[in-house]
Amino acid sequence: MTYPTTIGIDFGGTSIKCALTRGPELIGDVIRLITADLDSPAQAITAMVTAIQQLREQSESPVQAVGLGLPGSVDIQNGIIYNLTNVPGWKSLPAGSMISEQIALPVTMDNDANCMAYAEWKFGAAKGMGNVIAVTLGTGVGGALILNGQLYRGSQYAAGEIGQMSIDYQGVDGPYGNHGALERYVGHKHIHDMAVSRFREAGRDPDQSPQLESLETLVKAARDGDEVSQQIWQDIAIYLGTTLASVVYLLNPDAIVIGGGVAHAGEVLFDPLKEQLKNTLSSEFWDHLKVIPAELGNHAGIIGSSALAADALTE
Amino acid sequence: MTYPTTIGIDFGGTSIKCALTRGPELIGDVIRLITADLDSPAQAITAMVTAIQQLREQSESPVQAVGLGLPGSVDIQNGIIYNLTNVPGWKSLPAGSMISEQIALPVTMDNDANCMAYAEWKFGAAKGMGNVIAVTLGTGVGGALILNGQLYRGSQYAAGEIGQMSIDYQGVDGPYGNHGALERYVGHKHIHDMAVSRFREAGRDPDQSPQLESLETLVKAARDGDEVSQQIWQDIAIYLGTTLASVVYLLNPDAIVIGGGVAHAGEVLFDPLKEQLKNTLSSEFWDHLKVIPAELGNHAGIIGSSALAADALTE
Numbered sequence: 001m002t003y004p005t006t007i008g009i010d011f012g013g014t015s016i017k018c019a020l021t022r023g024p025e026l027i028g029d030v031i032r033l034i035t036a037d038l039d040s041p042a043q044a045i046t047a048m049v050t051a052i053q054q055l056r057e058q059s060e061s062p063v064q065a066v067g068l069g070l071p072g073s074v075d076i077q078n079g080i081i082y083n084l085t086n087v088p089g090w091k092s093l094p095a096g097s098m099i100s101e102q103i104a105l106p107v108t109m110d111n112d113a114n115c116m117a118y119a120e121w122k123f124g125a126a127k128g129m130g131n132v133i134a135v136t137l138g139t140g141v142g143g144a145l146i147l148n149g150q151l152y153r154g155s156q157y158a159a160g161e162i163g164q165m166s167i168d169y170q171g172v173d174g175p176y177g178n179h180g181a182l183e184r185y186v187g188h189k190h191i192h193d194m195a196v197s198r199f200r201e202a203g204r205d206p207d208q209s210p211q212l213e214s215l216e217t218l219v220k221a222a223r224d225g226d227e228v229s230q231q232i233w234q235d236i237a238i239y240l241g242t243t244l245a246s247v248v249y250l251l252n253p254d255a256i257v258i259g260g261g262v263a264h265a266g267e268v269l270f271d272p273l274k275e276q277l278k279n280t281l282s283s284e285f286w287d288h289l290k291v292i293p294a295e296l297g298n299h300a301g302i303i304g305s306s307a308l309a310a311d312a313l314t315e
Numbered sequence: 316m317t318y319p320t321t322i323g324i325d326f327g328g329t330s331i332k333c334a335l336t337r338g339p340e341l342i343g344d345v346i347r348l349i350t351a352d353l354d355s356p357a358q359a360i361t362a363m364v365t366a367i368q369q370l371r372e373q374s375e376s377p378v379q380a381v382g383l384g385l386p387g388s389v390d391i392q393n394g395i396i397y398n399l400t401n402v403p404g405w406k407s408l409p410a411g412s413m414i415s416e417q418i419a420l421p422v423t424m425d426n427d428a429n430c431m432a433y434a435e436w437k438f439g440a441a442k443g444m445g446n447v448i449a450v451t452l453g454t455g456v457g458g459a460l461i462l463n464g465q466l467y468r469g470s471q472y473a474a475g476e477i478g479q480m481s482i483d484y485q486g487v488d489g490p491y492g493n494h495g496a497l498e499r500y501v502g503h504k505h506i507h508d509m510a511v512s513r514f515r516e517a518g519r520d521p522d523q524s525p526q527l528e529s530l531e532t533l534v535k536a537a538r539d540g541d542e543v544s545q546q547i548w549q550d551i552a553i554y555l556g557t558t559l560a561s562v563v564y565l566l567n568p569d570a571i572v573i574g575g576g577v578a579h580a581g582e583v584l585f586d587p588l589k590e591q592l593k594n595t596l597s598s599e600f601w602d603h604l605k606v607i608p609a610e611l612g613n614h615a616g617i618i619g620s621s622a623l624a625a626d627a628l629t630e
Contacts, residue, residue, distance in 0.1 A: 131469060143565070145565075147462060148463075148467065152463065152566075153567075154566055154568070155569045155603060156600070157567075158599050158600060159565065159566050159567040161564040161567075161600075164564040165561035166482065166557050166560065166561050166595075167483075167484045168484060169482045169553060169557040170483070174595075176595060176596060178560060178564075178595040178596070179595070238484060239484065242481050242484040242494070243561075245493060246558075247565060249476040249479040249480050249493075250458070250460075250474065250475065250477060250480060250566075251460075251467075251469055251474050251565075252469025252470050252471055252476075253470060280491060280493040280494070281493070282479075282491040284388065284397070284471055285471070285473060288470060288471060
């Protein structure tokens with residue numbers, strides 16, 4: 001299979017990463033722009049155009065399209081960003097056509113979780129499957145859906161907000177009054193806060209506990225047999241597993257792909273998570289279900305946005 | 316628009332209803348078979364074939380196809396019933412082709428909730444909408460999904476089990492170990508049990524409370540201003556609204572269509588339900604959302620199965 005050379009841009013709240021790709025492969029280096037340095041959408045667009053031109057000069061074969069993945073809702077029909085999470089000023093902006101005019105190449109845009117899911121479905125952990133739930137665990141909890149072999153985006157291009165689904169109708173407040181929002185239980189900060197209070201309950205001083213330094217140290221502690229740390233990951237598995245079981249009952253997918261920082265917890269999280277799903281799903285839903293870590297790591301956003309741009313060329 | 320004449324069969328745990336239809340219209344009477352009278356799938360198939368022949372004789376125009384809606388998972392690709400809820404013996408059965416051979420007409424099969432959703436989408440409350448969540452509230456809680464303008468069935472044809480989604484990870488046990496399964500809060504029997512204990516808590520004798528006779532009397536009591544009854548419907552709205560908000564965050568639909576017995580509660584249920592959704596959804600998801608009662612009532616299953624058979628003729 002030969003793939004066209006395209007550029008993928010992964011626009012995040014911290015940095016904007018741009019790279020050449022050909023199918024699943026990154027070609028050359030990633031250009032990284034610091035989001036906070038760019039005061040306005042106009043500045044950010046100029047910086048992205050400059051990065052695109054640099055990458056085109058480096059490319060051995062002609063670049064055919066550019067894909068842009070963004071942290072918010074993107075009206076892909078009309079090429080308009082509705083709004084970006086944590087990045088002010090990007091409201092109702094036709095960013096794609098603004099870039100396209102300057103570089104004389106087609107530019108596609110999509111939500112960043114959609115780009116990640118598309119990359120994993122096209123080249124990664126869920127390659128070729130019909131129905132896939134993709135979840136990213138980080139500061140927030142994001143999600144995206146591949147249904148009947150294509151990205152499902154919803155009526156206002158906002159589908160996939162797994163982090164806002166409720167695990168407890170009487171639970172802690174979510175950002176929109178949605179009690180029990182999953183994000184408030186398994187977002188990075190909330191895991192940290194829970195860990196601190198669990199250590200305290202166990203009579204251990206959080207300030208003297210190196211296990212609490214980061215998610216990685218909390219994973220290592222669980223792996224090394226620390227029971228309090230193990231219990232924390234088991235509880236995360238119950239929270240996450242409750243929502244994912246609900247999603248499975250609703251959508252009956254082939255696979256759940258889990259990416260993002262927390263996914264690196266490996267078997268410390270995946271073993272109790274699978275146990276939770278097995279214990280709460282009927283066999284019809286569980287027997288064929290795959291629960292798998294994402295494969296493409298940090299570059300999934302670049303690869304996915306680039307793949308969406310490449311595939312739009314032949315649509 | 317002219318529609319072909321087709322026969323729709325709504326196979327339920329209590330009765331099997333068969334009728335001629337043309338598009339949204341039932342033609343003539345509904346033939347009703349009693350499910351419990353039919354000891355085996357073979358007997359049921361014979362009885363359905365007889366009913367089909369009677370309807371063909373009554374029909375003024377030639378019948379072109381038969382559609383069968385069933386309470387279970389149906390592999391529509393291979394025309395095989397996986398299993399039926401509450402009807403023994405129907406496992407891995409190619410019922411459609413068994414009927415088709417005897418009547419020399421094409422026979423399609425699908426899940427009953429899918430048939431209801433298809434009818435409401437094609438002719439009823441959700442006519443022509445792109446993304447629709449259909450919920451039926453009865454003894455159990457069923458659901459079906461229209462996504463991107465077509466029925467979404469899932470990898471094992473089992474999607475739409477809204478009643479098994481959790482509203483509380485520590486809640487009452489669902490049938491598969493799924494704590495907090497919605498069905499256990501808003502299924503008919505559970506509403507009744509809750510109402511009895513609420514009346515008792517309020518110092519009223521359940522046995523002397525005509526409000527508890529049926530769901531209809533409980534609706535009427537709430538409408539007439541009985542505060543305990545009103546509170547019961549408000550709590551049902553919170554339970555149901557929690558799950559539906561989660562579904563909306565996941566799928567970002569145009570509409571939720573609610574059918575089944577409980578849906579007749581009207582504004583007693585719909586007002587607090589809409590309030591709950593408004594209070595727990597971000598504006599992106601709420602502003603365009605319609606929450607509407609089903610329109611086609613008891614005949615939705617017949618009309619939907621028949622419409623699926625009619626539409627399969629031109630596929």
